[in-house]
Amino acid sequence: ETGVTQTPRHLVMGMTNKKSLKCEQHLGHNAMYWYKQSAKKPLELMFVYNFKEQTENNSVPSRFSPECPNSSHLFLHLHTLQPEDSALYLCASSQSLAGRRWEQYFGPGTRLTVT
Amino acid sequence: SQELEQSPQSLIVQEGKNLTINCTSSKTLYGLYWYKQKYGEGLIFLMMLQKGGEEKSHEKITAKLDEKKQQSSLHITASQPSHAGIYLCGADISRAGNNRKLIWGLGTSLAVNP
Numbered sequence: 001e002t003g004v005t006q007t008p009r010h011l012v013m014g015m016t017n018k019k020s021l022k023c024e025q026h027l028g029h030n031a032m033y034w035y036k037q038s039a040k041k042p043l044e045l046m047f048v049y050n051f052k053e054q055t056e057n058n059s060v061p062s063r064f065s066p067e068c069p070n071s072s073h074l075f076l077h078l079h080t081l082q083p084e085d086s087a088l089y090l091c092a093s094s095q096s097l098a099g100r101r102w103e104q105y106f107g108p109g110t111r112l113t114v115t
Numbered sequence: 116s117q118e119l120e121q122s123p124q125s126l127i128v129q130e131g132k133n134l135t136i137n138c139t140s141s142k143t144l145y146g147l148y149w150y151k152q153k154y155g156e157g158l159i160f161l162m163m164l165q166k167g168g169e170e171k172s173h174e175k176i177t178a179k180l181d182e183k184k185q186q187s188s189l190h191i192t193a194s195q196p197s198h199a200g201i202y203l204c205g206a207d208i209s210r211a212g213n214n215r216k217l218i219w220g221l222g223t224s225l226a227v228n229p
Contacts, residue, residue, distance in 0.1 A: 002157065042117065042219040043205070090157060101146040101165060101207055104217075106157040 003027040006091050006107035014115055015081060021110050023074040023091030031097050032074040033104065034066060035090040043090070049074065050097040081114045088112070118142070119206055121220035128194050129228050136189045136223045138204035146207035147187045149178050151200045152222070158203060161189075194227045201225070 004025045013019050025032065034046040048056035049068040063085075065077040074091055088111050092104040120139045128134050138147065146165050150158035162171045164180035164187060171178050175192045191198055201222040209216035 002159065004157070006157075040221070042119070042221055043203070045217065088155065092158075101163070103148055103160050103163050104205075105160060106150075108157040109155070111155060 002105045002107065004091060004093055004105050004107035006089075006110050008110060009108060010111045010113075012113045012115060013078070013081065015083070017081075018077070018079040020078065021076040021089055021091075021112075023076075023107055025072055025074075025091075025093040025105070025107075027093060027105060029093035029095055029105070030071050031094045031102075032068060032071070033092040033094075034074065034076055035092065037088040037090055037109070047076075048097070055097065078112075081112075083114050086112055086114045117221060118208075118218045119204060119220040121202075121204060121223050123223060124221070125224040125226075127226045127228065130195060131193055134191050134194055134225070136202050136225075138187045138189070138206070138220055140185050140206055140208070140218075142185070142208045143210075144180065144184045144187070144206045144208065145210055147178075147180050148205040148207075148217075149187070149189050150203045150205065152203055153200050161202075191225075194225075196227045196229055199225055199227045 007022045031050045036044045046060045047066040052068050067075040088109045090109045091107040094104045095102040122137050148163050149161040152158045162178045167182045167184045169180045177190045180187045203222045204220045205217050
């Protein structure tokens with residue numbers, strides 16, 4: 001247990017569906033991240049939030065829409081996805097983005113399959 | 116080529132043997148993170164290194180950051196089946212230290228045969 005939970009753990013959705021991924025951290029951290037992990041590729045940082053404010057959007061298609069209502073919760077809303085979006089989606093959190101460098105703590109991930 | 120190269124890509128060792136995994140960058144590493152991942156699961160934080168020449172240990176795992184801060188090695192002593200998994204290195208190449216410019220290696224898959 002890393003203190004970061006993600007639901008659901010597995011998700012199969014059609015290209016016309018709308019679904020959401022949820023992440024919750026119980027570590028008192030202020031920064032949260034969404035990553036995409038695909039086979040034979042390095043981890044891809046998608047979005048970064050610091051104190052609920054989005055600070056990074058790495059050219060992610062608009063079919064992915066993040067939401068961070070507070071420092072403990074992070075959502076990734078999905079709609080009209082493509083088969084190439086199938087991957088493991090990982091949520092992470094860290095103390096903050098300012099000052100010293102902090103390690104990130106990861107959730108178990110959501111395995112997404114788009115059919 | 117990858118910004119952060121890990122070698123080897125995969126490794127199979129006999130239980131009890133020592134092994135080393137390397138992580139190399141063409142840029143200065145201001146923070147270097149080692150994680151372990153079980154297949155299809157999240158990453159477990161192992162260690163973070165920041166200073167050139169720094170060395171940290173946790174149980175039978177030792178990580179070092181070389182003096183030039185462009186390479187790190189992860190050494191496992193007397194490997195056990197519980198060490199099996201994918202080892203990932205992540206690096207902060209931003210001098211500002213804002214954690215937003217982490218780059219990642221592709222991982223090294225380790226199998227330990229009993």
